[in-house]
Amino acid sequence: MDEAFARAVDDGLKLTKRLVQPGGGALPPPRPHAAMERDDPAAGLLHLLPAAPMAYAVVVDPGAVDSPDVPSYQPHVYGRLDPPALIPLQMREVDLRVDCAAGCATAEVALRARWWVHCVTRSRACHCRIVVPMGHQGSILGAEVTVGKRSYNTHVIDVEDNSAVKIAMPESGGLLKQELFSLTIPQVGGGEDIFATIRWSQKLLYDNGQFSVEVPFCFPQFVNPLPKVFMKREKIQLTVNSGVSKEVLLQGASHPLKEKGRQGEKLSFLHESVVENWSTKDFIFPFTVYSGDLYGGILVQPSTLRDYDDRDMFCLFLLPGNNGIRKVFRKAIVYIIDTSGSMQGKPLESVKNAMSTTLSDLMQGDYFNIITFNDEVHSFSSRLEHVNEKTIENAIEWMNSNFVAQGGTDIMRPLSEAMALLSNSHDVLPQIYLVTDGSVDDERNICHTLKTQLMKSGPRSPRISTFGLGSYCNHYFLRMLASIGKGHYAAALDTGSIEGRMLQWFQKASSTIVSNISIDGIKHIQDFEVDSEYIPDISAKYPLSVSGRYHGKLPETLIAKGQLADMSEISIELKVQHIKDIPLDKVLAKQQMDLLTAKAWLMENKEIERKVVKLSIQNSLPSEYTRMVLLQTSLDKIDPAQQAKNKPTKQSSPDVLEPIQCFTICAANAKNLCVS
Template sequence: MSEEFALRVEQGLQLARRIYYGKGIAPPVVPDPPSSPENFLPTAITAYASITDPVAVDNPDVPSYQPYVHARCDPSALVPLQMLGIEMNIDCWLDTAFVTVTGRWRVHCVRPSKRFDCCVGVPMGEKGSFLGAEIDVLNNEKSYQTKLVTEDETSDFDNVHKDKDSRFFKSHIYTFKIPHVAGGSIFSVNVTWSQKLIYKDGKFHLNVPFRFPSYVNPIGKEIIKREKIVLNMNSCVSGGEIASSFTSHPLKIIHRVAGELSCEYEAEVPSWSRVDFGVSFTVSSGDLCGNVLVKSPSPWDSDDRGIFCLYLFPGTTKHTKLFKRRVVFVIDISASMKWKPLEDVKKALLECLAKLQAEDVFNIIAFNDEILEFSTSMEFATDETISAVTEWLDSNLIANGGTNMLLPLKQAMKLLEGSNIGVPLVYLVTDGSVENEREICHAMKESCSRNGKSISPRISTFGIGSFCNHYFLQMLARIGNGYYDGTNNTDSFEHQMSRLFEIASSTIVANTTFDALKLLRSVELFPCQVPDITLGDPLILSGRYKGEFPDEVELRGTLADMSCFTIELTVQKAKDIPLDKVYLILP
């Protein structure tokens, strides 16, 4: 689907060569076909004219009288429209960013007597979730807005346009259609999405797609190109300071108080931004810190229970001794993993092994219809052993056969039974789905609950591709009190897979408990078990409750030396923090 979209854009750029811009005005440079057609996919919000009749492609102001074309485009060609202005507003709350982008475009490539649909492509950042769009077509004073409704609810709305073309054609790119826009029209689009910030080495990192290709720059010397970015960061930490250590665009501080920082970038530019917007910042330095935020339900909320969110940032000084790691990697080598996916998994696996210390132990189980073990027992992560793994992976991991997931998971649990040292971890990587998901979940739940050790095995899962049952992998990770991540992009996922392992294996406090929940009349918690505290990610719990939180609550757990850990967190009212939007609030 994404390749087809890219080919339609390439065809649209070829059609755009028909446009005459006037005497002495050079047309935009159309790039040569790239090595991969997907290089024509949008790298920032982009609007296109969806052309079915090539004859209609012309300058709406200066007709060029091009030769008639006896053909139609099926599917339609996508001509990138010239962008007249761009503004972006970003609000960061804890580990979530809400991004609102407003752009203006002109249908510069269609005769004024013709009307075609326009398509808008919206690429988003880490775990992006599209929230809505508003469209204003200025020439005919038409406006549109999106609303998420069920099929049954559509009858309750007048003038509903069912856009079957609105969809994700890649996991991070959403497209939608604007119907029947006349040539020469100017329209504005306001889109909003949420995305996650990446937490690494004590810093939050935000990256928002903001790279515009040269062919969307407007033609004409008198057209002023102005881009603007407003960034608001809110740590929610009482007295915590926000310090920025990297920005891709020159930001000017416009407001700073404890726990809040607002910056702005605005410039008149010769061409639109050619780099993504990125920023890295610290919320606080030093030890673990956090709070519990509570909020009453809004008058429009159908649920009368209160909302709460507990968050804890790992810090960088104390409590940073990691638990020793006992890891079993369970790797899918079924036929669907053939060629690049399996090769990328091998690279990521070696990257994960490089993060282990010599006193950590590991094993690898590859599976299809049967299982293949690197060793019959757990091995220390020495240089010699990892060197042997490299040879073993090249010689033995060949994709073929079906997918029997239960057998290797049971074997992984057996391998982890022999020791009380460290945090036992099963790291499952697969691109498939199986028919016995319930049986697997039940078996893993029994294995984790009946384990007599002080720390039960954790299960983390990574799913690859659109045919993988990602929901099942999420459930499996919740049962194992671990972490899940996945991707539909099979072209590049090594870093994502390696990062998930870093989060899952950098435990500093295990068996975490939040006893204040017992004082409430009722509570629903997400995730349903309190995760371990790791250096790789903030601990965040959210949910609904009835009752009264005390002024202070305690979070308890076990440190790497098996001593007790306790931290007191202040309970605060979240006055201006949109908890109902930032986190999953259970219905």
């Protein structure tokens, strides 16, 4: 996808040589990226991939390419482009708003932009494609676009409700790749403006006690209108809600922000100025919620009238602190690596590189073993090996010889062998890391069997963490297996992100500082339910956040209890906060939907599926059982007094939208698009 997209943009930029500046002369060609290798044509185009929200004219007929204001009277160009070229549109306005909820480790982002179709003559029209690179684990929340007298809005509908809308364009957008969203606006005239608002959520990054939000905001030079033609005003608004009454330390932002106010746990900042060029770097804002030790809280939000569940919502969060006084558990790890034929090439090579790095990071006192599986199972050793320089060196040599992709996929047998290897690891925390890109027929049976075995093992049962590669494995199976095993789930849908995401996953799963978390005092709370199967352990590398529902009234404080690496018990006081500023339903919706869908898959439960549908429609997030569509309405055909009534809203039902043309944007799939 990357190479094809970049080549289409390159073709589009070559076509812009036909355009004439208002003062005369052709527009200058874009400068190649200095870091790209000259002898690799494909690598030389990678700088053309979107690193910020972009809009492109989809050009099929090159003869339509001309300045809408200064016709160039060039000779007619014959032929059509297949595939079409993509010409990046010039941007006239941009306004970014970011709301960070530290307790939930999530940010809600809204970007408003105005693009100008500067490359198509006024007598012609073309489709225009908006592409949005969302941040870390980004999930689209919705989009609104206005072009002249037409407006477009995304809307989520039930896939089983065939009467809700009539689909006119089955392929108008969706996820181009993980965290890259696209939608197409049909037949935009040359010289017209495109006004768009795109909203998404993304996870905050966390490292050594420091949060940071990183929003793709690096615009190429060729989207800047000429200074004499248009003044460029850039605006960034940021709010940070720490969720706790602790000092927030600012670490320095990528853009010049001014603090506008502090109110309780909420801080607000603003950057607004006229700029010569649009931002050439991502928006990054790092901050630390200062604490000398583990701390946490419980955020509570009452249910709403449109909520699928009449119980109140809560988010329980525990943060590891930033002074490093808590010791990490000594561990015994069995790595289970899929070496079936589909892992051939870059996937298996990336896994081997990540494995070599994580083995080198193991500490003295840890134990490990490696199992590869396809139609057969092979082990590095017949027992758990002590971590030392020699065994790590031998393990890396063994991987170089035995990581060979061939055969099919058999997951249960290596899991059983790993459980047997870890059955006698009494003085360390036993862990299983499963990496696979495939699916098998007995996945539900695997979950049920392991759940029974883990319950028999008690508090010192092995933690099972899972990692899915690509779009063909059952990510709901892997998520459910990690939930049952009190472990961590992660995924990489494209080969380029495998190594980096695996290293983050290894570090998070192998840095346990508190295990066997329980919440004291909930026995008397009516219908208290946590969305995940069990509460995971606390990692030194990332905050723990779990959501759930309850009836009644929570006390002012609850106590979280757990076990430290020295086998002593720790108690953490969690203050209950009733919040208004953080939309918990929006912030937690993706996490809740994924967990509920995994449960529905495991239990084959239609009632849980309907809960997912209601949650999906309520929060405008596509799911396994819903699809997102783009709804078009002509504003000049609607009486102004009725526009507000007919405009798609969060509360709108599909039957209100009967006269509106619809375009499919995306339908989620259990084995690919619903990965976070």
